[in-house]
Amino acid sequence: MHHCNAIRDIYAREILDSRGNPTIETQVLLADGTIGTASVPSGASTGRYEAKELRDKEKQDRYCGRGVERAVNHVNDRIAREVIGVNALEQTELDHLLIRLDGTEDKSNLGANAILSVSMAAAKAAAMSLNLPLYRYLGGVHTRRIPVPMMNVLNGGRHADNIIDFQEFMIMPAGACCFREGLRMCTEVYHMIKALLKGRGYHTGVGDEGGFAPDLPDTGSVCDILMEAIETAGYRAGKDIVLCLDAAASEIYDRDFGKYVFVGESKGKEKKVVRTAEELIDYYAELIEKYPIVSIEDGLEEEDFPGWELMNTRLGLQTQLVGDDLFVTSTKRLQRGIDCRAANAVLVKINQIGTLTEAFDTIRMAREYGYRSIVSHRSGETADTTIADIAVAFGTGQIKTGAPCRSERVEKYNRLLKIEEELGDTAIYKNPFS
Ligand SMILES: O=C(O)[C@@H](CO)OP(=O)(O)O
Numbered sequence: 001m002h003h004c005n006a007i008r009d010i011y012a013r014e015i016l017d018s019r020g021n022p023t024i025e026t027q028v029l030l031a032d033g034t035i036g037t038a039s040v041p042s043g044a045s046t047g048r049y050e051a052k053e054l055r056d057k058e059k060q061d062r063y064c065g066r067g068v069e070r071a072v073n074h075v076n077d078r079i080a081r082e083v084i085g086v087n088a089l090e091q092t093e094l095d096h097l098l099i100r101l102d103g104t105e106d107k108s109n110l111g112a113n114a115i116l117s118v119s120m121a122a123a124k125a126a127a128m129s130l131n132l133p134l135y136r137y138l139g140g141v142h143t144r145r146i147p148v149p150m151m152n153v154l155n156g157g158r159h160a161d162n163i164i165d166f167q168e169f170m171i172m173p174a175g176a177c178c179f180r181e182g183l184r185m186c187t188e189v190y191h192m193i194k195a196l197l198k199g200r201g202y203h204t205g206v207g208d209e210g211g212f213a214p215d216l217p218d219t220g221s222v223c224d225i226l227m228e229a230i231e232t233a234g235y236r237a238g239k240d241i242v243l244c245l246d247a248a249a250s251e252i253y254d255r256d257f258g259k260y261v262f263v264g265e266s267k268g269k270e271k272k273v274v275r276t277a278e279e280l281i282d283y284y285a286e287l288i289e290k291y292p293i294v295s296i297e298d299g300l301e302e303e304d305f306p307g308w309e310l311m312n313t314r315l316g317l318q319t320q321l322v323g324d325d326l327f328v329t330s331t332k333r334l335q336r337g338i339d340c341r342a343a344n345a346v347l348v349k350i351n352q353i354g355t356l357t358e359a360f361d362t363i364r365m366a367r368e369y370g371y372r373s374i375v376s377h378r379s380g381e382t383a384d385t386t387i388a389d390i391a392v393a394f395g396t397g398q399i400k401t402g403a404p405c406r407s408e409r410v411e412k413y414n415r416l417l418k419i420e421e422e423l424g425d426t427a428i429y430k431n432p433f434s
């Protein structure tokens with residue numbers, strides 16, 4: 001109890017996220033006076049099997065009403081009573097205590113957002129009290145690898161009000177020499193995309209993650225613009241910069257119909273464009289043939305493990321196939337995918353599972369089975385930069401954190417710039433696909 005790293009007090013409040021929705025921020029005070037502060041993001045295209053946050057928005061909050069307020073009260077009341085006195089350095093114990101206290105499979109009792117805010121704030125306080133940067137505290141002395149950004153530059157799906165069916169089009173500076181250089185390259189391409197869109201009369205408003213959201217008719221025309229922007233900016237597409245997709249296929253899947261419906265692509269056509277899982281895999285194969293696409297996330301919907309297996313057999317050797325809604329950062333779901341060879345990579349979103357310890361377990365399991373991990377933001381974000389430190393701490397080699405023009409995303413990039421500077425000559429940056 002009198003240990004200097006013991007939690008002395010804890011306090012949560014309601015703040016706003018980048019979509020203007022309430023979210024939770026929690027502060028943990030240690031006996032030595034250190035304060036750790038953390039805030040929690042929120043998704044729009046959430047996976048069915050994600051841990052449940054207590055949110056205000058009705059569609060995400062099965063209790064309806066003031067969800068975040070209840071999450072805040074849970075931290076200040078029930079959680080505070082239990083965690084005061086716990087040693088903040090014992091992250092695993094603390095997280096397991098929170099899981100037990102909640103008592104449900106999906107954290108719907110206290111709220112995954114309430115629980116995660118405490119988990120994160122305690123880790124930050126512990127690092128600070130040891131005078132260590134967070135990545136060093138979480139990763140130890142061997143921590144040296146800076147992730148390559150998967151930068152979202154064009155938005156569609158649930159993240160924008162345009163007609164593009166797939167959710168995210170990303171560029172990745174795989175051929176850069178260091179993070180700073182890679183970030184600069186991507187930013188130049190981002191600006192070039194804007195110029196090209198403008199020149200062709202498309203609007204240049206952006207989606208939730210800062211990627212442009214023009215009404216381009218289909219995936220091919222989006223990829224064409226990206227290719228042109230890369231080349232015009234002076235880079236070699238496929239060498240210096242490669243492409244990645246997040247199809248977020250669960251969002252376009254019609255369960256009753258058993259097919260994927262491409263509403264945007266159907267515009268102006270007589271017949272609706274629909275694809276079965278097999279046809280969608282063929283479509284990906286065509287796209288990969290034509291464009292330097294190295295990674296496809298949520299290529300199929302979250303229930304279709306057999307479909308994923310087929311996709312992995314067809315495309316998995318040359319393409320990174322990332323499970324986001326499919327795995328929801330859960331070791332249980334990931335194990336199922338591993339058993340049936342469903343994919344070869346996992347997206348890691350700490351709020352999908354609700355504690356740091358469980359997210360770390362998922363990264364560890366992925367590594368054991370030769371899966372890659374990509375640490376990721378949510379479409380509703382805050383200024384919190386914990387995910388940048390996690391990516392470095394675990395040397396995942398890849399991070400997905402949006403466009404370079406919305407502060408809540410830029411915060412993460414700027415944090416990585418700072419970490420790379422701190423690591424100096426010891427920093428490692430390398431193409432995750434070579
Ligand atoms: O699908 C995704 O990968 C994420 C983040 O880009 O979106 P959301 O947070 O809306 O789930």
Ligand SMILES: [Mg+2]
Nearest residue numbers: 246297298324
């Ligand atoms: Mg996704």
